[in-house]
Amino acid sequence: MSSPSRPQYLVLVLLAALIMLLSTAAVAQAGSLIKAACPCGFHTEVMAIFGGFVNFKTYCGFPVYCPDCATLAVANLYAEEVSCAGCPGSAAVPYDHPSLIGRPGDKVVASWNTAARLGRALKLTDGEYLCPVCKKFTLRFTHVGFWD
Ligand SMILES: [Zn+2]
Ligand SMILES: [Zn+2]
Numbered sequence: 001m002s003s004p005s006r007p008q009y010l011v012l013v014l015l016a017a018l019i020m021l022l023s024t025a026a027v028a029q030a031g032s033l034i035k036a037a038c039p040c041g042f043h044t045e046v047m048a049i050f051g052g053f054v055n056f057k058t059y060c061g062f063p064v065y066c067p068d069c070a071t072l073a074v075a076n077l078y079a080e081e082v083s084c085a086g087c088p089g090s091a092a093v094p095y096d097h098p099s100l101i102g103r104p105g106d107k108v109v110a111s112w113n114t115a116a117r118l119g120r121a122l123k124l125t126d127g128e129y130l131c132p133v134c135k136k137f138t139l140r141f142t143h144v145g146f147w148d
Contacts, residue, residue, distance in 0.1 A: 031056075032110035033144040034124065036063065036072060040134035047074050050112040050122070052148030060114060062122055063141075064092040065100055065132060072132045072139075077118060094122070095129060095141075102128040102137020109141045 031050035037043035049061040064075040064082060068089030075082050075092055083090045093100060105127030112122045124141045131139040 030146040031061070031148055032112075033147055034063075034110055034141050035144055036129070036139055036141050038131040038134060038136075038139045040131060040136070040138070042131055042133040042139070044072060046144050048147045049074060049110060054148075060112065060117070060122070062112075063095040063124075065095060065130060066092045070132050070135075077114070077122070095124060096120075096122055100130045102130065109143045 031048055031052050033046050033048055035044055035046055044063075047061070047063060049063065050056070051059050051061070058078055059076050060078045061074045062077045063072055064077075064084070065072055066084035066087060066089050068091060069084060069087040071084070071086050072095075073085050073092075075085065075094075077094060081090065082092050082094070084092045095101075105125035107126040109124045109126055110122075111124070114120065114122050126140065126142075128137045129139040129141065130137055
């Protein structure tokens with residue numbers, strides 16, 4: 001058995017490093033558990049957003065606002081058409097859209113690297129967002145934990 005020549009060895013080391021980097025990235029991409037609440041009394045259940053270990057390539061859950069039925073729900077932003085689950089309306093707006101942000105916060109509540117897929121990284125901050133019920137920019141997201 002001959003030992004690999006130096007260039008081959010380097011390629012092997014680089015490949016190993018790349019594989020380690022990729023597997024670390026997959027582990028780090030654990031979906032977030034979040035909640036949203038507004039002083040008017042509106043609050044959501046715990047929402048599992050982004051992706052899990054098995055589905056992160058095809059699924060990216062994110063809170064969306066449907067102006068047609070005025071609800072906040074989690075939708076798959078990787079779907080060909082992001083539509084409302086509760087009504088035939090098709091104009092569901094992701095909650096990182098400027099029209100839904102009253103004041104961005106300094107702290108990131110949840111973020112997901114979707115630049116390659118969506119052209120932007122998804123992010124929710126501790127700032128103020130549009131409440132689907134009272135329609136004021138007083139809705140806040142909080143981090144509850146991680147899933148998968
Ligand atoms: Zn709707
Ligand atoms: Zn409200």
